[in-house]
Amino acid sequence: MMRPKYRPIIVLMILIMSACGPSDGELTEAVRAELEGVEGMENVEVAVDASIAQLTGQVESEEMKETAAGIAGNVEGITEVANSIIVDVSMDNTVDSVSMSDSELKEKVKANFQEYQLDNINIEVDNGVVTLTGEIPAEELQTVMSAAMESGADKVINKLTVTE
Known part of the structure; x- marks a missing residue:
């Protein structure tokens, strides 16, 4: 009848493992996938470390910069967004x-x-x-x-x- 003695340990292990979120690599790919289909985000790069998304690159407006941060921040598992995207109005394709x-x-x-x-x-x-x-x-x-x-x-x- 030693079986019940191990049950709390097994339950605890399951709880601990289920509390582990996605890896930084998985989060990076998730943010990239969300940004991929959005027009104007082609020059945005993503790196995730400790669940913090670091956005770099260039967009052509402040609105697009804020949109990128919002998209990244809405990815489940991202706890913070460090938005280092540069706004470059010269990226306008008409020039x-x-x-x-x-x-x-x-x-x-x-x-x-x-x-x-x-x-x-x-x-x-x-x-x-x-x-x-x-x-x-x-x-x-x-x-x-x-x-x-x-x-x-x-x-x-x-x-x-x-x-x-």
């Missing part, structure tokens, strides 16, 4: 942008990173789209994304690993 080659763009991103003293970031450029990889401290994320966007990239894809 033709001056194009540069991928190699020129990569050099410009590198120069911006040097100016901001940012290291250990890998840069790939394909058709004006900059992809960033590497590991950076959380406090540098906004600076990195701003420096990359200032280079004239059409879009910046954030695949950086953010550390505390």
